[in-house]
Amino acid sequence: MSRTPPSPRAEDAPVLRAEGLVKTHHGEGAPAHAVRGVDLAVQKGEFVAVTGPSGAGKSTLLHLLGGLQRPDSGSVWLDGECTDAYSEARWAVERRRRIGIVFQFFNLVSNLSVADNVELPALLAGVSPKQARAEREELLAELGLEGKERSMPGELSGGEQQRVALARALVNHPPLLLADEPAGSLDSKGTREVTRLLSRFHQRGQTILLVTHDARLASAADRVISFFDGRIADDAALDGTPSRGVGISGVLELKD
Numbered sequence: 334m335s336r337t338p339p340s341p342r343a344e345d346a347p348v349l350r351a352e353g354l355v356k357t358h359h360g361e362g363a364p365a366h367a368v369r370g371v372d373l374a375v376q377k378g379e380f381v382a383v384t385g386p387s388g389a390g391k392s393t394l395l396h397l398l399g400g401l402q403r404p405d406s407g408s409v410w411l412d413g414e415c416t417d418a419y420s421e422a423r424w425a426v427e428r429r430r431r432i433g434i435v436f437q438f439f440n441l442v443s444n445l446s447v448a449d450n451v452e453l454p455a456l457l458a459g460v461s462p463k464q465a466r467a468e469r470e471e472l473l474a475e476l477g478l479e480g481k482e483r484s485m486p487g488e489l490s491g492g493e494q495q496r497v498a499l500a501r502a503l504v505n506h507p508p509l510l511l512a513d514e515p516a517g518s519l520d521s522k523g524t525r526e527v528t529r530l531l532s533r534f535h536q537r538g539q540t541i542l543l544v545t546h547d548a549r550l551a552s553a554a555d556r557v558i559s560f561f562d563g564r565i566a567d568d569a570a571l572d573g574t575p576s577r578g579v580g581i582s583g584v585l586e587l588k589d
């Protein structure tokens with residue numbers, strides 16, 4: 334019989350916690366052991382970047398943390414609450430309420446205007462149309478998108494579309510923002526823009542977990558996790574706090 338982990342609802346519980354996460358993808362070829370046992374806690378107000386080579390399992394990890402994929406084993410806690418028993422519908426609700434997600438290719442609804450894209454998650458969460466509109470206006474002004482409300486996503490630059498995606502992810506004031514390569518399809522100007530905006534939201538207290546190849550983007554974080562072959566190889570605060578991981582060289586030695 335499987336044991337349900339305890340769900341302490343402590344005041345100081347991490348915004349996000351994962352324990353023993355494992356995920357293997359079964360596609361056409363050999364099984365891909367994308368996540369091989371990950372323990373992780375993200376505290377309120379942290380800005381964490383997960384970096385690592387292509388295929389290391391970074392996106393899979395982010396999908397597990399946001400409930401977009403289910404782990405084979407292990408558990409995820411949101412604000413101290415275990416998500417093991419969450420249905421798909423419950424995860425969808427929690428993603429609207431507690432987790433904003435930004436993807437590399439924006440995932441905006443192409444036949445909805447900028448304004449409607451940003452307001453949609455608020456309306457789905459039961460916010461009144463008046464309040465959703467007010468939130469949208471404030472965020473679009475903050476993100477330098479005034480005057481673009483009636484534009485369709487296809488009429489915007491990549492950087493602008495990513496700013497709309499950021500507004501949509503933040504419209505319900507989620508305690509946690511997850512971002513999967515948010516600058517992956519942008520040029521260097523767009524990358525600088527996204528980096529600056531994430532830093533600004535972080536300075537205001539937004540908790541962020543970001544997956545990226547981009548060193549500039551990772552350098553905006555205050556903690557960088559190196560992910561290698563499905564495991565955390567290194568986990569270090571950028572203020573000189575000693576690493577808590579075994580180090581990438583340690584992992585390479587272990588593999589040899």
Ligand SMILES: Nc1ncnc2c1ncn2[C@@H]1O[C@H](COP(=O)(O)OP(=O)(O)OP(=O)(O)O)[C@@H](O)[C@H]1O
Nearest residue numbers: 358359360365367386387388389390391392393394
């Ligand atoms: N849906 C899937 N079906 C089969 N294999 C998958 C699937 N998703 C990911 N994989 C495999 O799992 C491994 C980890 O992929 P993942 O996308 O998590 O890595 P990543 O570190 O995010 O890579 P990248 O930086 O290139 O996006 C890879 O070997 C990938 O091919």
